[in-house]
Amino acid sequence: MAPRMAAAGNPTRMVGKLGLGFGTGPGEVAEVEELRRRNSDLELEAAEARAREKEARRELERTRERLRVVEEAEERLSAELGELEAEAVAQAQAYQLRIKALSDQLAVAHEILTSTGFHCTLVALNRANRN
Numbered sequence: 001m002a003p004r005m006a007a008a009g010n011p012t013r014m015v016g017k018l019g020l021g022f023g024t025g026p027g028e029v030a031e032v033e034e035l036r037r038r039n040s041d042l043e044l045e046a047a048e049a050r051a052r053e054k055e056a057r058r059e060l061e062r063t064r065e066r067l068r069v070v071e072e073a074e075e076r077l078s079a080e081l082g083e084l085e086a087e088a089v090a091q092a093q094a095y096q097l098r099i100k101a102l103s104d105q106l107a108v109a110h111e112i113l114t115s116t117g118f119h120c121t122l123v124a125l126n127r128a129n130r131n
Helices: 009-017 026-116 120-131
Strands: none
Touching: none
């Protein structure tokens, strides 16, 4: 807070210290009292402003901490998503390879059956079973 004047209790001494003259007229005393009141109001306003600023700084720090936590969580989630995407691609590739292998096996089996004439027998049996 701002330092107080030494002669706070004596308006005439205050007037002299302010260089306003040594008179003790009612106007001069009233002016000094008004200045004191105004000074007191300003000190109170300054203290309140400092308290608001201090609270705003605390809130800013809390917000920064929350932001840091959210950014860390975002990084973790992004890394996890990348790992899951890589795993999904690997599974899709394995699935495609398995389908290709089964398709190749089926083609070989079909070729063997066709070359032995057994295929025609199977087709005829299948048609007979449908009717």
